[in-house]
Amino acid sequence: MxxxxxxxxxxxxxxxxxxxxxxxxxxxxxxxxxxxxxxxxxxxxxxxxxxxxxxxxxxxxxxxxxxxxxxxxxxxxxxxxxxxxxxxxxxxxxxxxxxxxVPAIKPAALLSRTRTIGVLGTRATVRQPYVDRLAAEFAADCTILRHGSAELVDLAEAALRGDAPDLAAYRAVLDGLFDQPGGAAIDVIVNACTHFPLVEAELAAASPHPVTFVDGGxxxxxxxxxxxxxxxxxxxxxxxxxxxxxxxxxxxxxxxxxxxxxxxxxxxx
Structure with missing residues (x-):
C-alpha cells in the first residue's frame, strides 16, 4: 500500500x-x-x-x-x-x-496567576491517580480543584448537532468548580475531556468571572x-x-x- x-x-x-x-x-x-x-x-x-x-x-x-x-x-x-x-x-x-x-495541567500551571486551577472532566478522568501525578509534577504550588460532569459531554454533543445552548446548564456545571472551597480564585480551567473545548465559548459566557481555558488539543x-x-x-x-x-x-x-x-x-x- x-x-x-x-x-x-x-x-x-x-x-x-x-x-x-x-x-x-x-x-x-x-x-x-x-x-x-x-x-x-x-x-x-x-x-x-x-x-x-x-x-x-x-x-x-x-x-x-x-x-x-x-x-x-x-x-x-x-x-x-x-x-x-x-x-x-x-x-x-x-x-x-x-x-x-493527557489533561493540560502543565500549560495551565504556566498560565495561572492565582495558582488555583480548575479541572473539568468526566468522573472517570478526574478521579484518576495520574491527575495527582501531573499536579505534583507540574503544579505543586497550585490548588487543583476538580469536577466530573457527564452532563457537559451531552451538552457538547447536542451543541454539535445544532441545539441552542442553555447557559443555565453550563452555569450549573461550572458551579461544581467555583462553589468548592477556594473555587472563587480559579483563573484557569483545564478542559480535561476532549468534548469540552467544543463548547468553550458557552463555558466562557456562563463563567461568573473571566477565566482562561486550556486543553490538550x-x-x-x-x-x-x-x-x-x-x-x-x-x-x-x-x-x-x-x-x-x-x-x-x-x-x-x-x-x-x-x-x-x-x-x-x-x-x-
Missing part, C-alpha cells in the same frame, strides 16, 4: 463520541495533507459513566478492528477517559504509534506532526472518513459539523 508512490495511510482519531474533533482540528491545521479517519464509539458512548474494566476491554478490541480496516500510520486516542484507562492495553496489542490524551497536534515528520503525504488530501460503531438517525444531525472538519464520508463499523 505504501512504499510505491504517495503514502496514503491515514491518521486515525478515536473517541467515544464527537469530542475528539477538538483534537482533530488542530492536527488538520498543522498537517493539511494528512488523510484522516475519525472513529466514534457511538454504541459505547458515553465512556465517563462506564466501568474501567469495560473500557480497558472495549477500546483495544475496537482499535484492533479499526486498524485492520483502515491501516493507519498512527492512532490518536482523542479521549481522556479511554487514554487514562486503556492506553497501556492498546500499546501492548497494536504495533502502531499510539498518542494518548494543540499539544497532541504537535506530537502527531513530530512523529510523522519524516512521512510523505498524498499531494491532494483524500476526503476524511467518519466511522461510527452505531450509525443511526442520531448521527444525521452531525453531518454539517463533521463536514466542517473535512469528514464528508460516513461509515459504520
Amino acid at each position: 505504501h512504499g510505491t508512490g504517495a503514502d496514503t495511510r491515514p491518521v486515525l482519531f478515536f473517541d467515544s463520541g464527537v469530542g475528539g474533533l477538538s483534537v482533530l482540528a488542530p492536527t488538520r491545521a498543522l498537517l493539511p495533507q494528512a488523510p484522516l479517519v475519525y472513529a466514534a464509539d457511538s454504541a459505547g458512548y458515553p465512556y465517563g459513566t462506564r466501568s474501567e474494566a469495560e473500557i480497558a476491554a472495549r477500546v483495544p478490541a475496537l482499535l484492533g478492528r479499526l486498524a485492520e480496516r483502515y491501516r493507519p500510520r498512527l492512532i490518536v486516542i482523542a479521549c481522556n477517559t479511554a487514554s487514562t484507562i486503556a492506553l497501556p492495553h492498546v500499546r501492548a496489542a497494536l504495533d502502531i504509534p499510539i498518542v494518548g490524551t 494543540p499539544g497532541i497536534a504537535r506530537r502527531v506532526a513530530h512523529l510523522t515528520r519524516d512521512d510523505s503525504w498524498p499531494a491532494t488530501p483524500k476526503a476524511g472518513i467518519a466511522v461510527f460503531t452505531r450509525l443511526d438517525a442520531s448521527t444525521e444531525p452531525l453531518r454539517p459539523a463533521l463536514a466542517r472538519h473535512g469528514l464528508t464520508q460516513l461509515e459504520a463499523l
